[in-house]
Amino acid sequence: MIRLEQIGELAISSPSKIVMLIIDGIGGLPDPRTGKTELETAKTPNLDRLAKEGICGLIDPVSSGITPGSAPGHLALFGYDPFQFDIGRGVLEALGIGFDLEEKDVAARGNFCTVDSSGLISDRRAGRISTEECAELCELLRLVKLEDVDMFVLPVREHRFLAVFRGEELYPEVTDSDPQRIGWRPNIVAATGPRGEKMAQIANRFVDRSRETLSERYPANMVLLRGFSRLPQIPKFSETYKLDAVAIAAYPMYKGLAKLVGMKIIETGSSPEEEFATLAHYFNEHDFFYVHIKQTDSAGEDGDFQRKVKTIEEIDKALFSLLDFKLDVIVVTGDHSTPALLKGHSWHPVPFLLYSERCRPDKVSEFCESACVSGGLGRFLALDIMPLAMANALKLNKFGA
Amino acid sequence: MIRLEQIGELAISSPSKIVMLIIDGIGGLPDPRTGKTELETAKTPNLDRLAKEGICGLIDPVSSGITPGSAPGHLALFGYDPFQFDIGRGVLEALGIGFDLEEKDVAARGNFCTVDSSGLISDRRAGRISTEECAELCELLRLVKLEDVDMFVLPVREHRFLAVFRGEELYPEVTDSDPQRIGWRPNIVAATGPRGEKMAQIANRFVDRSRETLSERYPANMVLLRGFSRLPQIPKFSETYKLDAVAIAAYPMYKGLAKLVGMKIIETGSSPEEEFATLAHYFNEHDFFYVHIKQTDSAGEDGDFQRKVKTIEEIDKALFSLLDFKLDVIVVTGDHSTPALLKGHSWHPVPFLLYSERCRPDKVSEFCESACVSGGLGRFLALDIMPLAMANALKLNKFGA
Numbered sequence: 165m166i167r168l169e170q171i172g173e174l175a176i177s178s179p180s181k182i183v184m185l186i187i188d189g190i191g192g193l194p195d196p197r198t199g200k201t202e203l204e205t206a207k208t209p210n211l212d213r214l215a216k217e218g219i220c221g222l223i224d225p226v227s228s229g230i231t232p233g234s235a236p237g238h239l240a241l242f243g244y245d246p247f248q249f250d251i252g253r254g255v256l257e258a259l260g261i262g263f264d265l266e267e268k269d270v271a272a273r274g275n276f277c278t279v280d281s282s283g284l285i286s287d288r289r290a291g292r293i294s295t296e297e298c299a300e301l302c303e304l305l306r307l308v309k310l311e312d313v314d315m316f317v318l319p320v321r322e323h324r325f326l327a328v329f330r331g332e333e334l335y336p337e338v339t340d341s342d343p344q345r346i347g348w349r350p351n352i353v354a355a356t357g358p359r360g361e362k363m364a365q366i367a368n369r370f371v372d373r374s375r376e377t378l379s380e381r382y383p384a385n386m387v388l389l390r391g392f393s394r395l396p397q398i399p400k401f402s403e404t405y406k407l408d409a410v411a412i413a414a415y416p417m418y419k420g421l422a423k424l425v426g427m428k429i430i431e432t433g434s435s436p437e438e439e440f441a442t443l444a445h446y447f448n449e450h451d452f453f454y455v456h457i458k459q460t461d462s463a464g465e466d467g468d469f470q471r472k473v474k475t476i477e478e479i480d481k482a483l484f485s486l487l488d489f490k491l492d493v494i495v496v497t498g499d500h501s502t503p504a505l506l507k508g509h510s511w512h513p514v515p516f517l518l519y520s521e522r523c524r525p526d527k528v529s530e531f532c533e534s535a536c537v538s539g540g541l542g543r544f545l546a547l548d549i550m551p552l553a554m555a556n557a558l559k560l561n562k563f564g565a
Numbered sequence: 566m567i568r569l570e571q572i573g574e575l576a577i578s579s580p581s582k583i584v585m586l587i588i589d590g591i592g593g594l595p596d597p598r599t600g601k602t603e604l605e606t607a608k609t610p611n612l613d614r615l616a617k618e619g620i621c622g623l624i625d626p627v628s629s630g631i632t633p634g635s636a637p638g639h640l641a642l643f644g645y646d647p648f649q650f651d652i653g654r655g656v657l658e659a660l661g662i663g664f665d666l667e668e669k670d671v672a673a674r675g676n677f678c679t680v681d682s683s684g685l686i687s688d689r690r691a692g693r694i695s696t697e698e699c700a701e702l703c704e705l706l707r708l709v710k711l712e713d714v715d716m717f718v719l720p721v722r723e724h725r726f727l728a729v730f731r732g733e734e735l736y737p738e739v740t741d742s743d744p745q746r747i748g749w750r751p752n753i754v755a756a757t758g759p760r761g762e763k764m765a766q767i768a769n770r771f772v773d774r775s776r777e778t779l780s781e782r783y784p785a786n787m788v789l790l791r792g793f794s795r796l797p798q799i800p801k802f803s804e805t806y807k808l809d810a811v812a813i814a815a816y817p818m819y820k821g822l823a824k825l826v827g828m829k830i831i832e833t834g835s836s837p838e839e840e841f842a843t844l845a846h847y848f849n850e851h852d853f854f855y856v857h858i859k860q861t862d863s864a865g866e867d868g869d870f871q872r873k874v875k876t877i878e879e880i881d882k883a884l885f886s887l888l889d890f891k892l893d894v895i896v897v898t899g900d901h902s903t904p905a906l907l908k909g910h911s912w913h914p915v916p917f918l919l920y921s922e923r924c925r926p927d928k929v930s931e932f933c934e935s936a937c938v939s940g941g942l943g944r945f946l947a948l949d950i951m952p953l954a955m956a957n958a959l960k961l962n963k964f965g966a
Binding site for chain 1: 594595597602623628629630631632633634635636637638647652655657661904906907909910911912913914934936938939943944963
């Protein structure tokens with residue numbers, strides 16, 4: 165498979181425009197009573213029209229049988245090998261709540277937990293305290309400075325929080341304090357290399373002060389830290405693809421992932437209509453548009469088959485407004501499947517369509533799992549999407565002579 | 566994916582015969598008026614018969630979305646990873662004009678260019694002078710010797726020429742003189758390692774003498790050199806596959822590529838009838854036949870849909886004469902698509918068929934893009950073709966026990 169640097173050598177800038185519409189968790193599983201998936205149940209005349217005029221297939225987001233989280237799923241969609249570019253757990257939590265990480269910040273994922281009178285962990289999640297209580301405790305732990313290091317402690321959800329360390333000479337070359345086991349003592353954070361010494365020392369200071377501060381807050385009487393990490397060094401979208409790329413996404417995680425690869429973030433409402441209106445408004449100003457729609461995934465996660473069907477129909481209806489635009493290339497797919505039947509992300513390949521004037525249409529005339537099986541693109545890796553979209557937009561030079 | 570050396574360990578010699586028929590640029594795009602591609606428009610009863618009795622699919626020549634040049638396209642067909650075996654620009658120009666490069670020769674791609682009175686490049690292509698003028702200037706620059714180095718300067722097309730340096734201790738470890746920018750001065754060629762010193766010195770001497778010789782030949786008053794390279798070290802076809810392979814090709818580039826991997830070259834006429842007659846004539850003497858037909862690509866490059874259709878029909882008609890031979894394995898495909906609609910190579914997957922007595926036929930009964938989508942081989946990389954052909958010819962041992 166071609167490497168990102170090689171694509172970078174072939175990419176050229178041109179006025180043509182690419183829209184990548186990501187309908188989160190779009191793939192599903194059939195309802196046993198009807199034999200139809202959410203997408204097969206929904207009435208989607210506009211997606212079907214694009215499928216008919218375009219070329220279809222099924223993507224494996226990261227690898228056959230692998231259920232991806234949103235981060236590796238999106239990295240692959242953007243053309244970055246998710247096995248090569250690793251996003252640390254701490255950084256992921258920061259992206260998820262929209263915290264504006266700086267280049268040298270070290271972020272860690274925190275858990276409020278319960279320790280017994282001997283200091284052994286009895287509950288790694290402190291009884292899943294409420295998000296409100298988590299916010300209150302984060303406020304208690306918030307320290308303006310720890311020595312010369314600025315600290316940020318922010319609630320995520322339930323027992324989860326984010327700790328960010330900002331200062332000179334901080335490197336994430338340290339072990340976790342979270343042993344990820346019950347009945348063990350929290351680990352002392354240790355450097356894994358000479359550059360990690362200061363980070364380890366500061367992290368242990370933070371943990372010690374947190375223990376003192378929380379001593380009366382049973383069950384949330386201790387903290388666990390893991391996944392110390394910095395923003396990964398990722399080649400920028402603009403440099404790799406020579407694209408002026410923007411993200412139209414309502415949720416922090418997706419704005420964060422787009423920002424990570426160097427896209428500009430455009431503020432938008434969260435309904436499909438609002439997101440497409442935002443796209444229309446900015447259509448002349450940029451040449452790559454990543455549009456993320458979250459509601460399908462949320463419905464799938466809730467196990468709500470009918471709500472997922474309804475959401476897909478709303479997206480399809482809103483899509484009509486876009487079809488009059490000169491979309492040189494439009495790609496529609498998801499970052500993974502989220503079958504309502506499984507109430508979560510899954511490994512199932514995701515329906516994919518690409519429309520351009522030069523796409524060599526296939527015989528698929530409906531955008532859904534069972535029809536995409538026979539698509540002209542077959543089954544392929546999400547990593548191949550960006551080169552394909554670039555080629556269809558005539559933004560890639562010939563390889564070799 | 567299996568590596569070339571591993572195939573080499575499994576390959577065995579046997580009397581069975583493999584024909585690889587490469588119809589250059591065979592894949593296309595539909596004519597908007599009919600919805601049919603060139604191949605779908607052409608009447609091809611013989612190819613269709615092979616498709617019906619054989620197994621079909623679609624190949625990506627080098628990678629999804631990547632438009633290959635002929636060199637990487639062919640390397641992949643021959644089973645050599647085009648990202649691993651890089652053919653330098655100079656070597657490629659030599660192959661393209663049929664110059665017989667020796668093992669230690671260093672070849673460079675030259676441009677006649679225009680420099681202004683301060684020596685800054687004002688046109689990298691000297692106003693695209695005619696090929697005739699290029700030939701005349703090459704004659705002027707031709708030096709029998711430069712110190713102890715034999716020099717060859719040969720016209721390619723328009724402003725392009727080939728420079729070959731033949732002598733002791735010449736290594737292509739040097740930088741380009743071509744800055745590939747307007748308004749810059751040509752670079753001094755510099756060694757990138759100790760072995761490149763002599764080559765750099767000779768190249769600069771050549772450039773200096775060319776500047777003097779061309780001083781009155783505005784706009785072609787200077788030369789630019791790039792892509793200094795030697796023939797790549799490629800494992801030979803005979804050693805890897807244990808095949809006695811021959812190439813039946815009329816154009817220099819394809820003869821050159823076949824020679825590069827160690828095939829013998831058989832002289833032939835350039836029409837499909839003549840090439841198939843050559844194949845028939847030599848059929849008993851060898852066991853692998855690479856047959857290259859160029860005319861489809863030329864018609865596609867010219868944007869001449871009808872001529873491409875007609876050429877395909879001629880190939881099909883000529884193919885009839887071959888079907889009575891005992892072709893143990895025949896593969897028919899292309900090194901890339903060349904849709905008349907795009908007037909050039911493209912990234913679209915290429916129709917593929919393989920016939921052998923043991924090929925597990927699929928339901929495809931027509932050799933064309935839309936039918937091959939449903940082929941039994943699906944969509945796959947051209948790199949997989951050689952192992953597949955070898956297997957069908959019973960020329961590959963079992964891997965492992």
